Amino acid sequence: MSNLVEHIRRLQPELARGASLPRIPLRCIRATMLAVLVAAVCVVAGPVRAKAFIYANQGDTLSMDPHMLNESLLLNFTGNIYESLVGRGRKLELEPELATDWKRTSPTVWRLNLRKGVKFHDGTPFTADDVIFSWQRARGEGSDVKTYVGQIKEIRKIDGHAIDIVTTAPFPILPDVLTLWRIMSKSWCEKNSAVRPVDVRKGTENHASNHANGTGPFMLKSRQPGVRTVLVVNPNWWGKPEHNVTEAQFLPIANEATRVAALLSGEIDMMEPVPLQDVQRLRNDARLKVMQSPELRTIFLGMDQKRDELTYSSVKGKNPFKDRRVRQAFHQAIDIEAIRSRIMRGAATPTGLMVAPGIQGFDAALNKRLPYDPDAARKLLSDAGYPSGFEVGMNCPNDRYVNDAEICQAVAVMLARIGVKVNLMAETKATYFPKVLSRDTSFYLLGWTPGTYDSHNPLFAVLSTPGEGGQGQFNLGAYSNARVDELTRAIGSETDPVKRQAMISEAFKLHAEDVGHIPLHQQMLTWGMKNNIELTQRADNFNYLKWVVIR
Amino acid sequence: MLAFILRRLAQAVVVMLTVGVIAFALFHYVGDPVVFMLGQDATPEDRARLTRELGLDRPFYWQYAGFVARALHGDFGFSLRQLRPVSALLAERLPATLELSLAAALLALALGVPMGVYTALRRNAWLSHLLLAVSLIGVSLPTFLIGILLILVFSVDLGWLPSFGRGETVSIGWWTTGLLTVSGLKALILPSITLGLFQMTLIMRLVRSEMLEVLRTDYIRFARARGLTDRAVHFGHALKNTLVPVITITGLQLGSIIAFAIITETVFQWPGMGLLFIQSVMFADVPVMAAYLCLIALFFVLINLVVDLLYYAVDPRLRIERAPAAT
Secondary structure, eight states: OHHHHHHHHHHHHHHHHTSSTTTSOHHHHHHHHHHHHHHHHHHHHHHHHHTEEEEEESSOOSOSOTTSOOOHHHHHHHTTTOEESEEEOTTSOEEESSEEEEEEEETTEEEEEEOTTOBOTTSOBOOHHHHHHHHHHHHSTTOSOHHHHTTEEEEEEEETTEEEEEESSOOTTHHHHGGGOEEOOHHHHHHTTOSSOOOTTTTOOOHHHHOOOOSSSEEEEEEETTTEEEEEEOTTOSSOOOOOOSEEEEEEOOOHHHHHHHHHTTSOSEEEOOOGGGHHHHHHSTTEEEEEEEEEEEEEEEEOOSSSSOSSBSOOSSOGGGSHHHHHHHHHHOOHHHIIIIISTTOEEEOSSSSOTTSBTOOGGGOOOOOOOHHHHHHHHHHTTOTTOOEEEEEEESSSSTTHHHHHHHHHHHHHTTTOEEEEEEEOHHHHHHHHHTTOOSEEEEEEOOTTSBTHHHIIIIISOSOGGGTTTTOTTOOOOHHHHHHHHHHHHOOOHHHHHHHHHHHHHHHHHHTOEEEEEEEEEEEEEETTEEOOOOTTSOOOGGGOEEO | OHHHHHHHHHHHHHHHHHHHHHHHHHHTTSOOTHHHHSOTTSOHHHHHHHHHHHTTTSOHHHHHHHHHHHHHTTOOOBOTTTOSBHHHHHHHHHHHHHHHHHHHHHHHHHHHHHHHHHHHHSTTSHHHHHHHHHHHHHHHSOHHHHHHHHIIIIIIISOOSOSSSOOSOEEETTEEESTTSHHHHHHHHHHHHHHHHHHHHHHHHHHHHHHHHHHTSHHHHHHHHTTOOHHIIIIIIIIHHHHHHHHHHHHHHHHHHHHHHHHHHHHHTOOSHHHHHHHHHHHTOHHHHHHHHHHHHHHHHHHHHHHHHHHHHHOHHHHHHHHHHHO
16 A cells, blocks of 8 residues: 555656656556556555445434434434433443443432543533533423433532532432433534424424434434435544444335345345344355344233223123233233244243343343143133133234234234134234223233333333323233332332342232233344444344444 | 316316325324324323324314415425425425336336337237236236345346445435436336336237237228338337327326335335335324325326327327317
8 A cells, every 4th residue: 555655656746747758658657547546546445445334224213313202213323423421331231421420429419520521523522511401402392302301300510520410309220311311512502493302393393303413433424314324433532432433324224125135235234123034044144144132122911900891802791801810821821932933933032021131120030931831721711700711802013013913813823722712903003002002902912121221110101000190101901009009119219229129029029920911022133234244232222333343 | 278277287186185185084094193203201191292282183174174274385294203394305205206207107118119019010929929928927916026026136146236225316406316326327227127017018018909909900901002111001100099098008107106106115215205105104194194195196187187288299180179169
């Protein structure tokens, strides 16, 4: 490389002086110059091109605004550009990001020291004012990440790089919750009238939807919504890069077969999710590899335990699901191993708990399913007064979770073996969710990923008795146990980790004894990529470019 | 003529309003966008408030009236999914769809007509049999399967052509075109074949049967008797007289091509309006769906108008019959 440059350099002054022109025919010089130039370009372009990373997902990130939607793809993608006070490492462990350290100074006050010398992509320095501004933006109108800052009562500025966060009540998991609340630049947002996230009700566009100015390792270069979003490396990032990506292109490719074809043909370096039926095909290709690991999402079945008569059932005048024996019979009738190996082609981890390993509060000792036993299930049903079973309607999405409708079909077949006739209604998520959220269901399948990475979140939203402020709002069958509710409230503000874990375990144990829901499995994340790509597949389905290495 | 065009445009307005009514009546069944507009941790109160403020709790005719009232002011609303004006989204996606549709239609015409003529003139040649057999495949195979097969052969196995997207595009004002770059042209090949194949076989079969019909008529016999060359008979007289139905079908099919580009765009991740529409359906993004359907209705009406006008150019009888009435 240096030889070539040297060669060109030596050639140029001579040509300029015209010294050697009479001796060498002009055509030869031109040809030589061209060859040298081409060679030089190739040499220069070689390694640069090798560090461009092209990856595809089934959907596009809907906005560049990190406060617009509480959805993992958007939070993941914008997380390459924007950063939080507290970050998470490759194994989801908490680590300093824009805050260098944090400690609780009183039950409701946390002191955070902010990282010094950090600059936003536009060059303005990061200070405590940006944190306070981002808090107000995230809790204000139009924001969908209110849940991450909802417990914050006040942020006090101590000096330019130290703040006190005051919570409304003792809040032990504040650092965990801070990880998905991104910090934006006060001056940039004010200058570009992006002080609030875009509000659909106002009907005006927002600069921050398609532009970005964060502190993160990558900067937004260009964006065509639904087509292509290009990021370039931030040379002034405060951290020490562990990646070698200089430019990254993010493409949405919705069609599964096309996405697989794009990887097979080498047009893209990585894509997710890989349809399960194509995993083997990609594995068989020597140039490609498939990465699989369990996701944090737990798939489970729920049953209406509130109504005195089920809306969709042949049983009239009473609700069979109010009887614990019926719920247990359903649980024991499900051959989870068959679902894992046949429906999920091995890409699932059966679970007896409503949270996955990796979620704070997960207790491996409790992670036991009731044994698969159709005979026992039939006996339970007849003890409960349904010796010949009954009919029940089941609601199921068909485009939300991996092979969701197929799982429901399998469950229907398994329940038929104990005499329960399931009338399955599988439909698109756009009609499924409005229906089940209005509790217009008797029996349903749902998945849950705790946004806070903590057990309190599913205990509150999925296992608690439905109530005010989102309590039990995804407890669609209204399972109710007063002790679980009480424990959940206490877990929310218990600051002693040992006591807290004991309460979480007790709550999950009670729920399992009640067979409040029927947990099925954690589905696997399935990503396909070229052999020369190394990256980190985090259990929350985040793929940060800062961990991508191209060999 | 002017009165004819004006009358047609008035009909267009009626068609679009009707499409709007039907669309809004159906939107009730596509689901609730609010579930996706707020993340899983939003409270039921938040959802109810957003539903109310967006007016989604009102009856469909009320929502429709609001849509029409705003549309009259040139405001087609705000995409609930992308949080951007619908007009901007459609304008951004329109060039991709039109370029793809026109490429497909041209391909269908440029290959379909000669193939039809050939198979009519050389009815027993082996190539005619081959073309007819292949055309049967074109008619019977569903579009998405053709697209996937083409991707499998030309992208995955041979590696010649891209499997998705539109390649590099060049902006000319608000229009983006892929016709000026190599990658853009390469990216156009597979989708336009996929989209145009059905039309091509249709046109070929139509031209063939019309030609066979015309070749049996008396004036062809007289033309031959006059000693005209085969070339003049076949192309000057026979082909020209088959063109009226061909124009009708091609015109109407162009509308279908634009409308049914949805499937091809989905298979090839072609960033056109069809892909936008599919994504909007999955999200129950009512404003985008409404505007798209009305726009497609407009296309159909306009294309029909152009087809009617082309009749005048091609068929002299229409001009003669019209002439006395006009005076």
